[in-house]
Amino acid sequence: MPKISIQHVGKVFGEGSHRVEALKDVSLDIADNEFVTFVGASGCGKSTLLRIIGGLEYHTSGEVLANGQPVAGPGADRAMVFQHYSLYPWLKVMENIKFSRRLKHGREDITSAEVEAASGRADALLSLMGLNAAANAYPNQLSGGMQQRVAIARALMGRPEILLMDEPFGALDAQTREVMHDLILHVHKLEKPTLAFVTHDVEEAIYLADRVVLMAPRPGRIDTIYEVPLPAEREQDMKHTPEFLRLKKEILARIRETSGMKTDQGMLDQLNMEAAS
């Protein structure tokens, strides 16, 4: 059974003249423990699809199954990491990470053994993310990269089987991103979540994924699915191998083709002429 099964999903925003067909007949199965990345021109519906899986947006046709169950709203089995502003600035790092435990705490009686196990897990996640020294800091005292690590640790705290990430490293500099890439691969190996990851960065998409899903806009749809021909164990050097570069070139070319934003030569000529005169 696929961990996530997307069947003929469509999504229409608005009505009348505001009608936008964000997704049309999208079908995709994602296997347990698979790492799938989504790329495509801006506005092709990547975020919308991810949010539908997360239950934060509802689809207007088709069906989405997570763990064989129809998705009817957000749930702790599908954690999400956002690009920005999702940490709780009023909570210290450790309290942010334990937020899901706090929810549980408020609802049911928890044995002291469970509390201890949770503390143990929070500590383990803190070390895994290299955040030991920051446990008692507030999020706004941390760099962007560290904040995203906290967000990932917080998402992992409840042992979600599915982890959804929407451009989580989009705001980070190149060096920090590389570190985060290896970190997320490590997390994937250790915790074995099924990972759906949206990005603008094709290199990132290939480096991380088992499969890269390329989407096309107007209406948003899946264009091509690429199997990544790299060994399961990734290393930064692989980014320079011929097969990596070939795939990167191929995907970039296809994104350009599907984006519909061809460079208009006539327009350029006219601009040049105006500039010259």
Place this chain on the structure above:
Amino acid sequence: MPSRPGMWAIRGPLSRNQYWLFAALGLLAPLALWWLVSSSALVDKVFLPGPVDVFNRLVTWYMDDDLTSDIGISVYRVTAGFALSAIIALPLGLMIGTFRPVQAMLEPLTDFIRYMPAVAFIPLVMLWVGIEESSKISIIFIGTFFQMVLMMAEDVRRVPLAQIEAAQTMGATRGESVRLVIFQSAKPALLDTLRVTMGWAWTYLVVAELVAANSGLGYSILKAQRFLQTDKIFVGILLIGLIGLVMDQLFRLAHRKAFPWLHLRS
């Protein structure tokens, strides 16, 4: 060696000492000007009493005319009207900012009412609540409540959606999202709104004490006008300003104490 930008650079730095120097300048300059103009025989004392006259009036008001109880009753009225409106505005603002149907139902209405002049409600208030303490509290309430609701709703709406959605994907229920995320996240802004509206509550005090009052700072100002006691008007106005300033500072202090994470960098 690169030099530190001067204080006149755009958004340039200002040391603590420099800050206090400029603050003192800003406060003392008008005082000096006032003293100069009032002592220059250009203006009649009836229109512009000097600082010394005002200070003397402050002392006699305190010694002979029971200034303390005037301040006490005014502070009580402002605080009661303000607290009442805060207690009702807070849950309403939270609901308007969180649930769209509540917003649709209450926001246009509130917007409409807030443009009605609070002063014009005085005759109605007298008719409905009488002329007891409650009428003065009611007017301060009317003056602050509607603004407060709208500002609080806006504070709540400003909570980043990602914070709420993160909680939902961690399994938070609707109530938990409101209690543990939306409210917590909006708290600093809400306290700021309280601070700002507290200022407005004070401006409505004088209006409120128009209504058959026989005590209070606002009432004393109005009565002083009838007897051309300009110096007493000055004392009243300055005292209201001073009390407002103190309350403002208390709110700021509470903000720093309650939300340490917002004051880590400055």
